[in-house]
Amino acid sequence: MEMKAAAWGDWNWNWNWNWNWASRRLNPNSLLVASACAPPQGNRLFVLGTGFVGRHVSQRLLQEHPGWQVAGTCTSPGKQKQLRSLGIEAHLFQFQFDYEKYLEALLRDATHLLISIPPAAAPAPAPATLLHHAHPNLRWLSYLSSTSVYGDCRGAWVDEHYPVNPTTDSAISRYQAEKAWTDFGLHLGLSTFIFRLGGIYGPGRSALDTLLKQRDLSENQKRRDSRDFYYTARVHVADICQAILSSIEKPHLGKTYNVVDDDPAPRAEVFAYARDLISRRYPEMANNLNHLNLGDAQMIIGEKRVSNLRMKNELGVQLIYPSYKSGLQSILDSWPS
Ligand SMILES: NC(=O)c1ccc[n+]([C@@H]2O[C@H](COP(=O)([O-])OP(=O)(O)OC[C@H]3O[C@@H](n4cnc5c(N)ncnc54)[C@H](OP(=O)(O)O)[C@@H]3O)[C@@H](O)[C@H]2O)c1
Secondary structure (H helix, E strand, C coil): CCCCCCCHHHCCCCCCCCCCHHHCCCCHHHHHHHHHCCCCCCCEEEEECCCHHHHHHHHHHHHHCCCCEEEEEECCHHHHHHHHHCCCEEEECCCCCCHHHHHHHHHCCCCEEEECCCCCCCCCCCHHHHHCCCCCCCCEEEEEEEHHHHCCCCCEEECCCCCCCCCCHHHHHHHHHHHHHHHHHHHHCCCCEEEEECEEEECCECHHHHHHHHHHCCHHHHCCCHHHHCEECEEEHHHHHHHHHHHHHCHHHCCEEEECCCCCEEHHHHHHHHHHHHHHHCHHHHHHCCCCCHHHHHHCCCEEEECCHHHHHHHCCCCCCCCHHHHHHHHHHHCCC
């Protein structure tokens, strides 16, 4: 991966604003000054929605690839503070004011753009808005989507050629967002990476964490339904980072990739495994953990088994956690005894 010396000082905008329109503290002139600056040198990732994945990817870049600069958005001052403490130039993203100008200024100097805001979180930035502006520095564009766009394939194996069939509102808007960001890339002469992610887990967000919190859940929330026995895809956040970082090295390969592990399994099976892991390590907790009847696992007839062959073959990703089993074990091992 090419590393260049950073010139973050050139990106010297006054971002110390409260973006809440109601506060009226925004100084539009600052945006104009920013636009007039010469573009800084080096690689600059901008993450629209620096959440769980965005933060992990940003940290990997900053820790392992000196010279990269990373900026991004979040929606609360608390998260902004956390992200800044990690070296990420975090900006509060709120939609109440003229966000076309805001986006234009934010993205003007980005060389790499990762879009991670869920489309259902309305209103989300529309690629059409961005089309109005030139983005001369952009060399890599990636949108984080979901395997939900395939819909329920009745347990079939599904690769990137499989016809999409989004049925829920969120899956439909995800697929629309995929198309919009791909069009945006075409407009700029870039091939967009669409990463269809399985259920994301990792440290602090996993079946283990859910089980430990379950005492706070209502009976309704604890109740399982038959879909818990359908095949679902998942992927550890460290492997998502691998796919994204690999794609940055191969920008010409931009297209759709499924990013999932090798082990499609029903949610009920994953939770049963997580429960066993916790029970073995903390026997005193065994009776408090929600019990699932795996006898029903023969009901597996729905959803899909998502293939990751393209990701492995073209992006060269070797999964760190090919199964939820190794992924959960590593999370448990990281817990203090
Ligand atoms: N969870 C899964 O299993 C799963 C599976 C497949 C795909 N995905 C999708 O993959 C992407 C990355 O996942 P993730 O787990 O990293 O997501 P995440 O942690 O929820 O992060 C989403 C980011 O979007 C921001 N955001 C949310 N609503 C917004 C709004 N209305 N306006 C502006 N920003 C907004 C959040 O801001 P804050 O940081 O301030 O909250 C956060 O930075 C997301 O689009 C997610 O929906 C998730």
